[in-house]
Amino acid sequence: MNKNIEAKAKIFKALGHPSRLVIVEALCEGELCVCDIVPLVGRDISTVSKHLSLLKEAGVLKHSKRGTNVYYSLQMECVPGFLSCLNNFLGKNLESQVKDYASNSIKRL
Amino acid sequence: MNKNIEAKAKIFKALGHPSRLVIVEALCEGELCVCDIVPLVGRDISTVSKHLSLLKEAGVLKHSKRGTNVYYSLQMECVPGFLSCLNNFLGKNLESQVKDYASNSIKRL
DNA sequence: TCATTGTTTTGCTATTTGGCAAAATACGAA
DNA sequence: TTCGTATTTTGCCAAATAGCAAAACAATGA
Structure with a gap:
């Protein structure tokens, strides 16, 4: 049952960064591809990509590929x-x- | 308005640690003094004290002194x-x- | 006053995190 | 297949964080 605390802490931690919060708030309006998210955050694409995978890993986001684009959306x-x-x-x-x-x-x- | 994102990120960050989440969940049931919180967390009292002040700083908790004891409770x-x-x-x-x-x-x- | 108990602060490591740049991967089009 | 665009992964460094121990601060009671 300690797993439960760990999982929740992971979720909060994922949300606990300005760039990642900007991403999440944008995705509250609907799904976006990485290429649209990058300019919103104003960081290197590799940095944004890491933020996105962290949010997905925590279960906050999910993603789907269409063509060469990857679309992220809110899961939680x-x-x-x-x-x-x-x-x-x-x-x-x-x-x-x-x-x-x-x-x-x-x-x- | 960037301040808003920063403040929210700070809140999430504060909640994004297992020890701090244990504290917050305990305080959902009602206020507790530091001396009661320490054994719950199972860390050094100085460490717990730092976690508590971080949570207070973010606005998640508030505290009140009564005698030599400090009681923390949920503010958010x-x-x-x-x-x-x-x-x-x-x-x-x-x-x-x-x-x-x-x-x-x-x-x- | 002095000693005691409860709490916070300071000083110090070890570990984790966020950032960019470069390399690697995935996919569709020519 | 080769090229070009979109994305992720890797490597590296600087900064932030969590932890304990010791010192510093209350507030109470003797």
Whole structure:
């Protein structure tokens, strides 16, 4: 049952890198080929390829070949919902930070 | 808006380690002091302390002092739901692996 | 005050990770 | 088959991370 923790940690780890998160968010909208993903990430194609295989290895993505192109898409349905929950959480947090900043400004007057 | 990606990646990264995931899953049940968390993780207390501050830094946990004890608890409400979604996903995946294994066994006969 | 208990910080390795470039592989077209 | 395009793999280096041990910090009680 420790395997379960390891597998979940692997998933989080896979999502825990800005480039890979950019990839995943793009794929929430639908599948893309590597050639389309590379300019989105702005890294060397070999680097992007490694990120993609890491995400696939964790089970977050799946891929299918068509012609010379490889198309990646989301396999894990849990992800989009969690991402929007995080956006909401961060939004609220940002708001409260702004509020804190504002009240500190007032104190400083 | 790149800050948003960075912040989310930081959250995933924080959750992407077996020890930290054990901590978070334990805290889904309710708050615990460091002294209770340490034996759960089975690492040096200094190591556990670092894991805890990393999780707090990412916004996943919060803490409060009472006496000499520090109590950590979950701050990010999104996490438990996502974890159970992952368990479900991994469960189904495991099931299909078992099925694959079984059908391979049959082929081997 | 001083000693004790609970926690965090610092200092130090060993290991892992992310990046690019170059080589290798896969596939379709000429 | 040979060429060209798309992708992955390998080799290498720099930076980040996890771990323990020791030192530093509270907060409480004697």
